[in-house]
Amino acid sequence: MGRIRAIMKRCLPQSVIQLLKRSQLRFRLNDHDWYEDKERFEFLRKALITLKFNGIDGDYAEFGCYGANTFRMVYRILSKYSYDVGPFHLWAFDSFEGLPGTSDAKDEHPEWVKGRMTISLKLFNELCRASGIPGNAYTAVPGLYDQSLAPAASGPRPEKIRLAYVDCDMFTSTSAVLSFLMPRLQHGMILAFDDYYCYSATLPSGERLAVAENFRDNSDWRLVPYVQFGWHGMSFIVEATNEANFAPNR
Ligand SMILES: C[S@@+](CC[C@H](N)C(=O)[O-])C[C@H]1O[C@@H](n2cnc3c(N)ncnc32)[C@H](O)[C@@H]1O
Structure with missing residues (x-):
């Protein structure tokens, strides 16, 4: 695969390579990555249109940001297409030290290894800047969730969210x-x-179990299945079951 990429780099003019790189999806020759990115991108695009069409406002919050791949897709969709979604701030919540250690069996997974997927906050900011995301378009909140998302945590937090993207892998984190x-x-x-x-x-474990535990006996909210993306991801529309939760600007 690397050889094909190298040959193409030699044969294609720089301007074409730049154009491909800037195109809607990242320029990759790996089929697996291409399909995964395409489905995630399509899910995000559909979700943002659905939210806009139905008059749902608020920010974008991502929990688990690593290489800023999803984060950059969201920004690209918003800046490339004229969806006119109104005020829209992006939030990035991550330890910026990779996956945490755990002793909870519900976190058990061969891929969830302490320290894996580490990216520094500095590099995350550089990736955002290289993708044209201005500093005032987003807020990155470093720290482990049991501290950074605790009710007593200091600093700004989103109040109203229209799209939350949970990509932190583990049961305890979710x-x-x-x-x-x-x-x-x-x-x-x-x-x-x-x-x-x-x-x-x-x-039973992971993100699915965390969702089940939180919504199973919830008398205020239910989750309506929305779009599956890739082989791994699933999304839901939050629906109020309690009349009080229909109130605008609650
Ligand atoms: C799969 S990566 C996220 C990929 C990212 N959404 C992207 O598109 O590039 C998982 C991320 O979750 C973060 N994470 C997992 N559990 C966490 C926790 N308890 N507190 C803070 N960050 C956590 C890790 O640091 C890691 O960066």
């Missing part, structure tokens, strides 16, 4: 994110879970 999101749920918003179909081979 549970912390959902505790943070619960008082911020609004009717019609979309919740996406990048690792919904990633689970332990021996017991």
